[in-house]
Amino acid sequence: MKNGLYRKLAWNNIRKNQSTFLPFGIVASCVVAVFYMIFSISAQSDAVYQGQQSMEMILKFGTIVVGIVAAVILLYTNRFVMKQRTKEFGLYNILGLEKKHIAKVIFWETAIVGLGSILIGLLAGMLFSKLLFLIFINMLGLKSKIPFRISYQVLAVSIGIFALIFAINMFFNDLRIARLKPVEMLRESAAGEKEPKAKWVIALLGVVMVAAGYYISVTTENPMKALNLFFVAVLLVILGTYCLFMAGSIAFLKLLKKNKKFYYHKTHFVNVSGMLFRMKQNAMGLASICILSTIVIVTLSTTISLFVGIDDERRVRYPKDVDIRVVADEKVKDEKMVQQLEQRGERAREAALRLAAKQKVKIKAEEVYTVYEASLFWKNNRFYMDQSYDLDTLVNVSVMTVRDYNAVTKTKYKATKGKYIVLTNKDTILYGDDLQIGEQTFACKQKGLIYLKRFADNYSQQLFILVPDTKDMLTLQHAFEGLAKPLMYSGMKRKVTFDLSGSKKAKTVYGSKIGDWMETEKVEGISLIEDYYTTLQTALNLYASVFFIGIFIGIIFLGATVLIIYYKQVSEGYEDRKNFRIMAKIGLSNQEINQMIRSQIRLVFLLPLLVAGMHICFAYPIIRKIMAMMNLTNEKLFVMATVGTCFVFAGVYLIVYKLTSRVYYRLVGTR
Incomplete structure (x- = not known):
C-alpha cells in the first residue's frame, strides 16, 4: 500500500469521526495558543520593566506549568479518543489490514491533527499575543510604548514541544494497537461489563484522607504552619477524592442495591445497575473533573483577590508612607x-x-x-x-x-x-x-x-x-x-x-x-528604610504576573474539565446506546427511558461540582490564613472573589452540561 492511500484513509477517518477529532483539535489548538502567548510574554518580560526578577521568575514558572498541564491534557484526552476507535481498528484488522498498516494510518491521523492544531494555535497565539501584551503592561500601570516582537526562538520551542507531545501520543497509540489482538480490539469498547466489587478498605482510606485534609485546614491556626501543611492537605484531599470516587461510590451503590425497597424500582434499578457496571471508568473521570474544578476555583479566586486587593495588602504591609528604623x-x-x-x-x-x-x-x-x-x-x-x-x-x-x-x-x-x-x-x-x-x-x-x-x-x-x-x-x-x-x-x-x-x-x-x-x-545607625510608593510598582509587577498566570492556568484547567466531560459523555453514549435500545424493546417507553437518562446524567454531572464545592468550603480557612500572611486581610474581598468565581464556574459548568448532554442523547438515540 502506498503512503497516499494511508493519508487518504486517515483523512476520511478524521472527517467521519468529527465528534471525536474536532473537540480534540480545538482544545489542542487552544493549548498551543495559550502556551505561545505565555511564553512570548515571558520572553519579553525584560522589556516590560527592567530588573524585576520576581515578575520574570513567575512568568517563566507559569510557562513551565502551562506546558506541563498542556502535555497532560493532550496525553489524557488522546486515551479517550483511542478507546472509542479501538473497535474500528479491530474491524480494519479483520478486513485485512495488518497492525503495521493500522500504525501508518494512525501516524497520518496524528500528523494531520497535530500539524493542523500547531499551525492554528500558533497563528491564534501570534494574533492575540500583542493584545494580551498590551493588557499585561496596562495591568502593571505602564504607559510607555514598549515594542512588541515575535520571537523566532519562542516559535521554534513551541513547535518542538508540541511536536514531541504528539509524537508521544503516536507512540502510545501504536503501542496500544501492537498489544491488542483483533478480538480484543472488537471487545475493548465493551470492556467493564463485569460488575465491580466493593473495595471497602480503599473507600474507608478515602474517607480518612479527605477527613484528615479537612481537619488540617480547619484546625491549623498559625498561618506559617498553615503554609507548611497546605500542600500536605491538598495531597490528602486529592488522593482521598480519587479513592472515594473509585471505591467509595461503588460501595455506596452496593449499599443501595442491598436496599431492596429502593433498588427494585424500574428507574432506580436501571440507574444503580448502570452506574455500577461502568463506575470504575467513570470514577477516574469524575474525580478528575472534581479536582480540576477545585483547582480552577482556588486559582482564580486567590489570584483575583491578590491583584484587586493590592492597595489593601500594601497598606497592611506599609501603614505609613515612609518607615525609618535607627539602631x-x-x-x-x-x-x-x-x-x-x-x-x-x-x-x-x-x-x-x-x-x-x-x-x-x-x-x-x-x-x-x-x-x-x-x-x-x-x-x-x-x-x-x-x-x-x-x-x-x-x-x-x-x-x-x-x-x-x-x-x-x-x-x-x-x-x-x-x-x-x-x-x-x-x-x-x-x-x-x-x-x-x-x-x-x-x-x-x-x-x-x-x-x-x-x-x-x-x-x-x-x-x-x-x-x-x-x-x-x-x-x-x-x-x-x-x-x-x-x-x-x-x-x-x-x-x-x-x-x-x-x-x-x-x-x-x-x-x-x-x-x-x-x-x-x-x-x-540607619538599619532599614521602607516606603509605600517605590515598593508599589514591584508589588504590582508581582501580583499582576501572578494574576495573569493564574487566569491562564485557570482557563487551561477549565478547558481540560470541559474536554473530560465531553469525552466521558461520548464514551458513555456509545456504551449506553445498546442497553437503552434493549430496554425500549422490552416495553419501557421513550419517556421512561429519557427520565432515567436525565436522572443519571444529572447525578454524574452534579456530583463532581458538589464535591468540589465542599472542598472549597473546607479549604477556605487555611487559604484565608495563607492570604493573611501575604498581608491580604480584606476577608470580604476574598469571600466575594471566591463566591463570584464559584458562580461563574458553575454557570460555565452547566452550559457544558447542556451542550454535552445533547451529544449523549444523540448517541443514545432516544430523541
Whole structure:
C-alpha cells in the first residue's frame, strides 16, 4: 500500500469521526495558543520593566506549568479518543489490514491533527499575543510604548514541544494497537461489563484522607504552619477524592442495591445497575473533573483577590508612607545609650524633613517611638527558648513605654511602677496575672487586645508589653536575653514613620531618594528604610504576573474539565446506546427511558461540582490564613472573589452540561 492511500484513509477517518477529532483539535489548538502567548510574554518580560526578577521568575514558572498541564491534557484526552476507535481498528484488522498498516494510518491521523492544531494555535497565539501584551503592561500601570516582537526562538520551542507531545501520543497509540489482538480490539469498547466489587478498605482510606485534609485546614491556626501543611492537605484531599470516587461510590451503590425497597424500582434499578457496571471508568473521570474544578476555583479566586486587593495588602504591609528604623552601633545597655539612640532618630527625622522641602512634599502624621523587639516562644504566660521550633508557640514581643504607645495609638493607658500592661492580638493566649521570663516573674496590671490593627501581626502571636519608662524596657531586655539568643531577632530601635502629602510622582521620587539622602546627610545607625510608593510598582509587577498566570492556568484547567466531560459523555453514549435500545424493546417507553437518562446524567454531572464545592468550603480557612500572611486581610474581598468565581464556574459548568448532554442523547438515540 502506498503512503497516499494511508493519508487518504486517515483523512476520511478524521472527517467521519468529527465528534471525536474536532473537540480534540480545538482544545489542542487552544493549548498551543495559550502556551505561545505565555511564553512570548515571558520572553519579553525584560522589556516590560527592567530588573524585576520576581515578575520574570513567575512568568517563566507559569510557562513551565502551562506546558506541563498542556502535555497532560493532550496525553489524557488522546486515551479517550483511542478507546472509542479501538473497535474500528479491530474491524480494519479483520478486513485485512495488518497492525503495521493500522500504525501508518494512525501516524497520518496524528500528523494531520497535530500539524493542523500547531499551525492554528500558533497563528491564534501570534494574533492575540500583542493584545494580551498590551493588557499585561496596562495591568502593571505602564504607559510607555514598549515594542512588541515575535520571537523566532519562542516559535521554534513551541513547535518542538508540541511536536514531541504528539509524537508521544503516536507512540502510545501504536503501542496500544501492537498489544491488542483483533478480538480484543472488537471487545475493548465493551470492556467493564463485569460488575465491580466493593473495595471497602480503599473507600474507608478515602474517607480518612479527605477527613484528615479537612481537619488540617480547619484546625491549623498559625498561618506559617498553615503554609507548611497546605500542600500536605491538598495531597490528602486529592488522593482521598480519587479513592472515594473509585471505591467509595461503588460501595455506596452496593449499599443501595442491598436496599431492596429502593433498588427494585424500574428507574432506580436501571440507574444503580448502570452506574455500577461502568463506575470504575467513570470514577477516574469524575474525580478528575472534581479536582480540576477545585483547582480552577482556588486559582482564580486567590489570584483575583491578590491583584484587586493590592492597595489593601500594601497598606497592611506599609501603614505609613515612609518607615525609618535607627539602631545603635552596639547593644543598648543603659539609659544613656537609649538617649543616644533617640538623638540618632531625631537626626534622621530632621534629614527627612529637609528632603521633603527639597522634593516639594510635606510630612504629616509623624510617629516617633522607641521599641524593643524579640522573637521567642510563649506558653502559659511563660517565655522560653525551644530548639524544636514549635510554630504554635512562637510569639513576637514588642516592649514600649506607655507614653510612646499612647502617643501613637491615641489611647490613655496609665503607668504603674512595677506592674506592666500586656496587649495581644489573640486574647486566648493570656493566662493569669503574671509574666514569667526564665526564673523571673513580672506582675501584670492590665491585659487586653492591641489597639491599632497595624500593630497586630497577621501570621504569628504577638505581645505588646507597656512599661512606665526606659529603665523598665532595659530590665525586660536583660531578662529576655538571659534566656538564650532569641530565635529570629532582638534589639532596641528608634522608629520614625510618617505620611506624605503631594503628588504621587513627587512621593515616589521622595521614596526613591531618601536612602541615598540619609547617606549624604551622614545620618548614622540607619538599619532599614521602607516606603509605600517605590515598593508599589514591584508589588504590582508581582501580583499582576501572578494574576495573569493564574487566569491562564485557570482557563487551561477549565478547558481540560470541559474536554473530560465531553469525552466521558461520548464514551458513555456509545456504551449506553445498546442497553437503552434493549430496554425500549422490552416495553419501557421513550419517556421512561429519557427520565432515567436525565436522572443519571444529572447525578454524574452534579456530583463532581458538589464535591468540589465542599472542598472549597473546607479549604477556605487555611487559604484565608495563607492570604493573611501575604498581608491580604480584606476577608470580604476574598469571600466575594471566591463566591463570584464559584458562580461563574458553575454557570460555565452547566452550559457544558447542556451542550454535552445533547451529544449523549444523540448517541443514545432516544430523541
